[in-house]
Amino acid sequence: MLNTIRKGGKMIPTSSEKNYADLLIQYQPKLIKTEAEYQRALSIVEGMMSGELTEAETMLFDLLVFLIETYEAQHYPMGKSTLVATMESLMHEFDVQPATLVEIFGSLELVREIVNGEREISKSQAESLAKLFNDLSPGLSLTAKDFGK
Known part of the structure; x- marks a missing residue:
């Protein structure tokens, strides 16, 4: 939902959507080290999959997926196919x-x-x-x- 504000004689678009920095503050993503952190990240990603994401949400989603994949590679390695x-x-x-x-x-x-x-x-x-x-x-x-x- 875009709104505009007047600043210095110009109309500047603003958004009621959270920007990436706001999302980082809200979710505080970090390297996943425990099963509880892993489950939390999975839960967030699964919730994000049910709707259309903003650009900022897509960036957070990609970061969380990367963190999840990194944790899984370390804790649930898949053996090489035979x-x-x-x-x-x-x-x-x-x-x-x-x-x-x-x-x-x-x-x-x-x-x-x-x-x-x-x-x-x-x-x-x-x-x-x-x-x-x-x-x-x-x-x-x-x-x-x-x-x-």
Whole structure:
């Protein structure tokens, strides 16, 4: 809601919305060090997600998300994806049966060994897997690196 005030003969726009400094004073964001601070920050961010934000609120939102992500990276690290986890996830997501992968790996036995983490895959096999799953879902952009190669 914009209002104007007269200052020195000029009409200057003012706003009843809080500016960024006001929001910083109100919320006092800081490096998150405890679970309670983490939960508080999450609560604030979740509340902000339910409406349209002003530019100042968007800046505060971005700062809080950064602080949350930093805390999560330190306290809830995600392990590096493994070939087995990637394969299981993609096969489940796209309902790919082991028999479908025989064309890439040569035999059902090799497919089982790879899916069970008992055997490595080659770069060309990784490239073939990426192509297979990208063809199943054009929105994907998998590469051989997603399969460890």
